[in-house]
Amino acid sequence: EAGVAQSPRYKIIEKRQSVAFWCNPISGHATLYWYQQILGQGPKLLIQFQNNGVVDDSQLPKDRFSAERLKGVDSTLKIQPAKLEDSAVYLCASGGRNFPYEQYFGPGTRLTVT
């Protein structure tokens, strides 16, 4: 079974530039999550999709971050404009809708904002 795919793996941009990350979840997983992980910390949930609808985006900085999941499969996360504090690893995860609701993670995208 193929895992969660993410691209790019690494990205370096200057502040105020824009960037986009892509995620392809495990086939059949209805739920998709984007997390931000700052060095030395645990993952922070940014947004949760159920199929192509948003379940929770309460921690997404909506003035600069946006995400979409068209057709309930792939998803993109965009930052525009980026700030220095956005430097982090962005993790995508997917999960099924059955107990115990575990999530499976992609390798992440390491973003450096200079």
Add this chain to the structure above:
Amino acid sequence: AQSVTQLDSHVSVSEGTPVLLRCNYSSSYSPSLFWYVQHPNKGLQLLLKYTSAATLVKGINGFEAEFKKSETSFHLTKPSAHMSDAAEYFCVVSAPFGVDSNYQLIWGAGTKLIIKP
């Protein structure tokens, strides 16, 4: 409300000695609990999961965890540490969110496991 507390931010053991990473949880109902591992510059990997089928759960790479309801604990153990076990370990509980049977993961702060040669 659900929460997770990892009692140690760092644990250092010698190679070949036992590993114990401690986790306490708070849940208003029978929880789903997980341990995830993150090796340096790698993604998060599911190590094991508790689903109430058995209190002693075996995971990958020789790790296991025991669910103790009376102590609200889910400690992770391994009989003999290996250098490749050096990583960050997260204890996680699954919690319902909103309506329509949606769930989210509540994360502990993580424990960094250091293996001494």
